[in-house]
Amino acid sequence: MEKNSLRIIVSGGGTGGHIFPAISIANAIRKKHPDSEILFVGASGRMEMQRVPAAGYKIIGLPVAGFNRKNLLKNVSVLIKLFRSQRMAKKIIKDFKPDAAVGVGGYASGPTLKTAAAAGIPTLIQEQNSYAGVTNKLLAKSAKKICVAYEGMERFFEKDKIILTGNPVRQNLLDEKINKSEATRMFGLDPQKKTILIVGGSLGARTINNCVMHSLNKIRQSDVQFIWQTGKIYIEEAKAAVKEAGSMPMLHTTDFISDMAAAYSAADLVISRAGAGSISEFCLLGKPVILVPSPNVAEDHQTKNALALVNKEAALYIKDSEAEEKLIDTAIRAVNEPDTLKRLSTNITRLAFKNSADVIAEEVCKLALKYKEEHGH
Numbered sequence: 001m002e003k004n005s006l007r008i009i010v011s012g013g014g015t016g017g018h019i020f021p022a023i024s025i026a027n028a029i030r031k032k033h034p035d036s037e038i039l040f041v042g043a044s045g046r047m048e049m050q051r052v053p054a055a056g057y058k059i060i061g062l063p064v065a066g067f068n069r070k071n072l073l074k075n076v077s078v079l080i081k082l083f084r085s086q087r088m089a090k091k092i093i094k095d096f097k098p099d100a101a102v103g104v105g106g107y108a109s110g111p112t113l114k115t116a117a118a119a120g121i122p123t124l125i126q127e128q129n130s131y132a133g134v135t136n137k138l139l140a141k142s143a144k145k146i147c148v149a150y151e152g153m154e155r156f157f158e159k160d161k162i163i164l165t166g167n168p169v170r171q172n173l174l175d176e177k178i179n180k181s182e183a184t185r186m187f188g189l190d191p192q193k194k195t196i197l198i199v200g201g202s203l204g205a206r207t208i209n210n211c212v213m214h215s216l217n218k219i220r221q222s223d224v225q226f227i228w229q230t231g232k233i234y235i236e237e238a239k240a241a242v243k244e245a246g247s248m249p250m251l252h253t254t255d256f257i258s259d260m261a262a263a264y265s266a267a268d269l270v271i272s273r274a275g276a277g278s279i280s281e282f283c284l285l286g287k288p289v290i291l292v293p294s295p296n297v298a299e300d301h302q303t304k305n306a307l308a309l310v311n312k313e314a315a316l317y318i319k320d321s322e323a324e325e326k327l328i329d330t331a332i333r334a335v336n337e338p339d340t341l342k343r344l345s346t347n348i349t350r351l352a353f354k355n356s357a358d359v360i361a362e363e364v365c366k367l368a369l370k371y372k373e374e375h376g377h
């Protein structure tokens with residue numbers, strides 16, 4: 001083992017909102033310490049098991065699952081899985097011998113960081129949302145540092161541990177300068193027309209999809225064009241609806257957008273769920289956005305994420321329950337109002353945090369180096 005090579009575990013996942021920041025932090029650690037060894041610990045069968053290896057990192061999956069908050073009886077198998085995950089986490093920590101562990105939220109980070117902290121290894125957690133998740137609240141007690149993206153997080157965490165860093169955003173979104181005409185053409189659309197990007201988070205959003213499916217005629221008559229990300233599980237239904245509606249050259253329908261840099265560049269306006277990662281991207285790119293927070297997430301945290309922007313007039317806001325009635329009309333109106341777009345863009349840009357991944361990586365490396373020093377290796 002080289003003297004300065006750091007050994008870091010990064011754990012968490014479940015959705016893109018946890019995975020992409022985790023990968024950005026790992027990349028930033030590698031940039032600072034190219035010889036560092038980074039191991040991811042995720043949840044078997046979840047999105048991270050594909051996305052992390054695709055980003056060039058090793059990952060081990062734990063059999064962990066989330067607690068069923070509605071049907072308590074179903075939690076027996078969850079407890080067994082948790083117990084097995086804890087045993088596995090212990091072995092991973094013992095074999096890998098990390099100098100620090102980073103938790104980004106999501107099921108796997110619970111057993112991994114708990115075990116790491118119990119073994120005396122310094123831990124850092126990253127909370128993406130404006131309302132702390134259950135796992136992060138539990139892990140906060142033994143964490144050395146807590147990196148957050150919103151003000152006021154001392155209502156959940158010890159003030160002294162908090163660092164306001166913002167959420168890491170994939171570097172290529174900021175680096176790739178693809179121009180609007182080129183980007184629009186990549187989606188088979190017309191560079192002369194206004195374009196609305198519709199995204200439902202990394203998994204897609206049922207309500208937003210329903211709004212689009214019920215407004216296909218309106219979309220056809222609007223003189224606006226749309227890039228519509230449905231999410232994997234809704235794509236067949238969406239494609240069938242579009243097919244039935246007849247020719248719709250102004251609507252590009254896809255289950256997942258790999259090149260978000262191009263999608264953002266093509267878009268004059270975005271319609272989106274209020275996932276924390278997406279919001280950080282809109283801030284950094286200055287994108288005018290209509291937020292439709294998901295009502296199906298823990299502690300309604302997306303509404304809180306959204307309101308943090310809406311209170312500063314940095315985003316338009318439509319409740320999930322009112323979306324069917326208002327969303328598409330509001331979007332078509334707003335995209336044709338240059339002043340509204342400009343105001344939203346100016347205000348949202350003010351909320352951006354730059355270099356978030358580097359700042360977090362710096363903290364992780366400091367913890368790891370100190371641990372190595374104290375443990376004489």
Ligand SMILES: CC(=O)N[C@H]1[C@@H](OP(=O)(O)OP(=O)(O)OC[C@H]2O[C@@H](n3ccc(=O)[nH]c3=O)[C@H](O)[C@@H]2O)O[C@H](CO)[C@@H](O)[C@@H]1O
Nearest residue numbers: 015016017018128201202229256257260275276277278297
């Ligand atoms: C349903 C759910 O539990 N959502 C949570 C999840 O959101 P979710 O996983 O949807 O995450 P975010 O909105 O934070 O991030 C989505 C990420 O996926 C990317 N993207 C999206 C669509 C696409 O086609 N291609 C693509 O690359 C976006 O650019 C963004 O980087 O984690 C977030 C961060 O903890 C939380 O705030 C959300 O409440």
